[in-house]
Structures are given as structure tokens and as C-alpha cells.
Amino acid sequence: MVPWGPVLGALLVVIVGYLCLVGLLRQRRPQEPPLDKGSVPWLGHAMAFRKNMPEFLKQMRAKHGDIFTVQLGGQYFTFVMDPLSFGPILKDVKRKLDFVEYAEKLVLKVFGYQSVPGDHRMIHSASTKHLMGHGLEDLNKTMRDSLSLVILGPAGPRPEASRWHEDGLFHFCYNVLFKAGYLSLFGYTKDTEQDLLRAEELFTQFRKFDRLFPRFVYSLLGPREWLEVGRLQRLFHKTLSVRENLEKDGVSNWIAHMLQFLREQGVAPAMQDKFNFMMLWASQGNTGPTSFWALLFLLKHPEAMQALRKEAAQVLGEAGQSFTFDVSALQRTPVLDSVMEETLRLGAAPTLLRVVHDDHVLTMASGEEYRLRSGDIVALFPYLSVHMDPDIHPEPAAFKYDRFLNPDGSRKVDFYKAGKKIHHYTMPWGSGVSMCPGRFLALSEMKLFVLLMITHFDLELVDPDVPVPPVDPQRWGFGTTQPSHDVRFRYRLRSPE
Numbered sequence: 001m002v003p004w005g006p007v008l009g010a011l012l013v014v015i016v017g018y019l020c021l022v023g024l025l026r027q028r029r030p031q032e033p034p035l036d037k038g039s040v041p042w043l044g045h046a047m048a049f050r051k052n053m054p055e056f057l058k059q060m061r062a063k064h065g066d067i068f069t070v071q072l073g074g075q076y077f078t079f080v081m082d083p084l085s086f087g088p089i090l091k092d093v094k095r096k097l098d099f100v101e102y103a104e105k106l107v108l109k110v111f112g113y114q115s116v117p118g119d120h121r122m123i124h125s126a127s128t129k130h131l132m133g134h135g136l137e138d139l140n141k142t143m144r145d146s147l148s149l150v151i152l153g154p155a156g157p158r159p160e161a162s163r164w165h166e167d168g169l170f171h172f173c174y175n176v177l178f179k180a181g182y183l184s185l186f187g188y189t190k191d192t193e194q195d196l197l198r199a200e201e202l203f204t205q206f207r208k209f210d211r212l213f214p215r216f217v218y219s220l221l222g223p224r225e226w227l228e229v230g231r232l233q234r235l236f237h238k239t240l241s242v243r244e245n246l247e248k249d250g251v252s253n254w255i256a257h258m259l260q261f262l263r264e265q266g267v268a269p270a271m272q273d274k275f276n277f278m279m280l281w282a283s284q285g286n287t288g289p290t291s292f293w294a295l296l297f298l299l300k301h302p303e304a305m306q307a308l309r310k311e312a313a314q315v316l317g318e319a320g321q322s323f324t325f326d327v328s329a330l331q332r333t334p335v336l337d338s339v340m341e342e343t344l345r346l347g348a349a350p351t352l353l354r355v356v357h358d359d360h361v362l363t364m365a366s367g368e369e370y371r372l373r374s375g376d377i378v379a380l381f382p383y384l385s386v387h388m389d390p391d392i393h394p395e396p397a398a399f400k401y402d403r404f405l406n407p408d409g410s411r412k413v414d415f416y417k418a419g420k421k422i423h424h425y426t427m428p429w430g431s432g433v434s435m436c437p438g439r440f441l442a443l444s445e446m447k448l449f450v451l452l453m454i455t456h457f458d459l460e461l462v463d464p465d466v467p468v469p470p471v472d473p474q475r476w477g478f479g480t481t482q483p484s485h486d487v488r489f490r491y492r493l494r495s496p497e
């Protein structure tokens with residue numbers, strides 16, 4: 001008989017001892033940023049960080065200044081809080097800071113996708129070709145038609161559309177943007193009615209995954225949730241399977257181009273399905289929540305709504321009467337652009353992460369030099385360092401629809417910190433090598449959605465005095481934030497005057 005008790009006990013002591021030692025042994029070396037290991041071995045500050053990321057970082061900044069290293073779950077993160085010092089990190093001319101290494105591990109865990117050489121570059125080149133500039137022409141039109149299909153239904157407006165309908169604003173926006181975005185990118189079959197039903201069902205599953213996502217990333221799911229995540233992953237792999245979607249029309253050139261690359265690299269069909277899941281997530285996880293914040297701010301700020309409706313009437317003119325206006329009209333909408341930029345300033349809170357390769361010296365804007373340790377992660381959180389900096393954006397917590405407009409009505413691009421002009425005055429899309437390649441399409445679809453909603457519908461909050469709900473604290477650091485609870489609203493199709 002093996003005495004398992006003592007063996008396991010000894011093993012536990014060894015493991016715990018090792019974990020504590022790794023933490024305890026790490027000492028700040030000369031020229032390194034202030035080191036804060038936290039009081040719990042290995043975990044470090046993980047609990048406080050997860051509970052409220054901006055609050056935690058604010059405290060650390062007050063204690064240590066604009067650069068510091070904290071321990072979070074066995075990994076050391078160096079946060080750089082001074083936006084004037086972001087340049088060398090984002091440009092990284094010496095190629096010592098690596099985005100891909102961290103991202104590859106994450107997407108393998110979350111989507112099951114095993115990266116192949118060159119795929120990161122390929123995603124960006126496919127996006128430059130099909131999600132930007134002239135390449136966006138087709139998708140712009142497809143997106144407009146999909147939005148109108150989703151909002152009005154396949155047969156166009158029905159008589160009952162002009163009666164009031166009540167819904168949760170977050171649910172409504174996320175649902176519409178998801179279905180229109182999914183169908184535009186992943187294609188239709190010949191049966192549009194069925195496509196809409198399938199997209200609706202997929203949204204329900206997507207939201208289940210979405211709710212589990214933050215704790216999944218931090219490996220904090222319970223056993224049941226763990227099983228549920230596995231089930232959802234398989235469901236998405238199957239629904240987005242390249243084999244089962246052969247008969248679809250109008251798969252976007254963007255998706256088709258990327259899948260062709262994977263085929264040419266000899267990537268197995270099952271792995272292509274996982275790639276599709278990753279792309280569904282990247283393309284649909286933020287536009288819905290952002291559109292929610294945009295409409296909510298407009299409903300809470302009548303002066304903004306009025307200015308926007310005025311601009312829409314001018315720009316769209318007669319064409320605004322129909323759902324199929326010329327998309328090129330959206331190039332001349334400075335008020336709407338400012339509303340979206342302000343919404344993203346308040347709503348987008350991504351973390352930018354880079355793994356340090358070889359010890360590396362970072363020069364701050366102040367001229368101070370800090371040594372970064374190989375294997376650590378450099379992290380930026382622009383929401384706190386840039387979006388909420390009262391020096392760059394006075395009264396940073398307030399929604400000001402014209403914050404990004406010059407007095408003459410043109411787009412404002414001049415912002416200052418400590419008297420110096422600042423290049424990165426908002427960073428909702430990240431920056432540098434991992435900057436969101438879908439940002440032009442994202443803006444296009446959100447602008448189309450907001451315009452369609454405000455020009456064709458009467459909208460009102462069920463309770464006009466309802467406050468803007470707080471951010472769900474789990475969502476900090478993962479792209480666009482989500483509200484901790486939904487807000488009821490009413491909408492009805494406007495009758496033509």
C-alpha cells in the first residue's frame with residue numbers, strides 16, 4: 001500500500017513552496033521599474049485587478065508613478081501609464097516587444113485555433129485589401145442591405161412596424177449588429193428567411209459564450225461552465241464549418257481570401273473552422289456594445305440627437321427617405337463622426353500587451369530609462385491613461401457630442417497633454433502591429449445603424465430619467481465595455497410625412 005496522504009502532502013508543500021519562492025526570489029534590479037508583487041504568493045494582485053481594473057491601476061499609479069511592474073497570477077506585467085511615452089513601445093523599431101507570442105496562446109485556448117506561420121501578417125493584408133479604402137465599397141453596400149433586412153424583415157416594413165415596440169436597448173443593438181454583421185461577412189443561402197432565423201439562434205449562443213469569455217480568459221470557470229464553454233466552442237466550429245457552408249452565396253471577399261491562404265498552407269478544414277470562429281468573435285464582439293452606448297448617449301443628450309438629425313437631413317436629403325441611400329453620403333458626416341469618436345472614448349477599454357524579448361531599455365518621455373525584463377509583459381491601458389486624462393479631455397467622464405469638432409464644424413484632431421501635441425488622443429482600436437484591421441468597416445456599420453435608427457424611427461427611453469448604467473467590471477480590458485444591466489427603450493417606424 002502506498003501511503004498517498006503523506007505523498008500528496010509533501011507534493012503540495014513542494015508546489016506551494018516553489019510558487020512562493022518564485023515570487024519571493026524576484027527582486028527589483030537596478031534601473032528596473034518599481035516592483036509590486038502583492039501580498040498573495042503567485043496570485044499577486046490578481047484579485048484586486050479582476051475586481052476593478054481601472055481602480056486598481058489608479059491606486060498603483062498614485063503609489064508608484066507612471067511605470068510599475070505588478071504580479072498577476074505568476075506573470076509580471078509592466079504597466080506604462082504616461083501616454084507621451086507610448087511611442088517607443090508601439091513603434092518598437094528594435095523588434096524586442098512581441099504581440100504574436102501572447103496572442104497565439106490566447107487564441108489557441110479560447111477558439112482552439114493553432115496559429116500557422118504568416119497568418120498574422122495575412123490577416124492584416126486581407127483586411128487592408130477588403131476592409132479599407134475602395135475594397136470597402138462592396139461590404140458597405142452589403143452591410144446597408146443586411147441592416148435594413150434585419151431591422152425591417154425580408155418583406156420590408158410591415159404595418160405593425162409603426163406601433164411602439166419595447167426592448168432592452170443593449171439586447172436590441174447587439175442583436176441587430178450581430179445578425180447583419182454575421183450575414184454580411186459569412187454569407188447568405190438562397191433562403192433569406194431561414195438565414196435570419198439561424199443568425200438569431202447563433203446570436204443566442206454567441207451571447208452565452210460572450211458572458212463566459214472574461215472568466216474563461218482568466219481560467220476562472222467552474223466545472224459546469226467549463227463544460228458549457230466546450231459545448232459552445234464545438235457548436236461554433238460546426239456552424240461555421242467550411243464543409244457545411246460550401247453552398248453559401250456571397251461569403252465576403254475578406255473571409256474567402258483568408259480561408260484560401262489557409263488552404264494553400266495546408267491547414268486542415270477542421271482548423272479552418274476554428275479560424276472562422278476566431279474571426280466571428282473579432283468582428284462581432286464590439287460593434288453591438290458600441291452601438292448601444294452611442295444610442296444611449298444620444299437618448300440621454302437631446303442636444304446631440306438634434307444636431308445629428310439635422311446633419312442627417314442635410315446629408316441624406318431626399319435619399320434619406322429610403323433605406324437604400326448612397327453609402328458615399330457617410331463620408332460627409334462630421335457630427336456623426338464626433339459622436340462615434342466620443343462614444344468610443346467612453347466605451348472602448350482595450351489592454352495592449354507585448355511580451356518582452358531579451359532585456360530591453362525603455363526611454364520614457366521624461367528621459368528616464370527603465371530596464372524591462374525578458375519574459376515579462378508590457379501593458380498599456382489607454383482608457384485610463386488617455387481617454388480619461390482631464391488634461392487631454394477636460395471633464396473626461398462627460399459625454400460631449402462635439403468634443404471632436406472644431407468651431408467651424410470640421411473634425412478636430414489637435415489635442416494636448418502638458419502643452420505637447422499628442423498623437424494618440426484616443427486608442428479604441430489599439431495601435432501598432434495589432435491595431436484593429438476592421439476599424440473602417442466597424443465605423444461604417446455602426447454609423448449606418450445609428451443613422452437608420454435615428455432617421456427612420458422614433459426612439460425613447462421607457463424611463464427618461466434612467467441613469468446611464470455602470471460598466472460591468474468584468475469587461476474592463478476586453479475591447480468595448482458592456483453595461484452591468486440593460487436599459488428599456490421603445491421604438492416605432494416613423495410614418496412618412
Ligand code: HEM
Pocket residue numbers: 103120123131279282283284286287290348350351352353428429430431433434435436437438439441442479480
Ligand atoms: C467597435 C468595434 C471594434 C472595436 C472597438 C475593435 C477593437 C479592436 C482592438 C482593440 C483590437 C486589438 C487587440 C489587441 O491588440 O490585442 C482589435 C483586433 C482585431 N479586430 Fe477589431 N474592433 C472592432 C471591430 C472589428 C470588426 C468589425 C472587425 C472585422 C470585420 C474586426 C477585426 C479585428 C481583427 C481580425 C483583429 C485582430 C488583429 C490582429 O491579430 O492583429 N474588429 N480590434
Ligand SMILES: *[C@@H]1O[C@H](CO)[C@@H](O)[C@H](O)[C@H]1NC(C)=O
Pocket residue numbers: 133134135136137140327328330331443444445447448
Ligand atoms: C464606406 O462607408 C464609410 C462610412 O460609412 C465611408 O466613410 C467610406 O468612405 C465608405 N467606403 C466606400 C469605398 O464606399
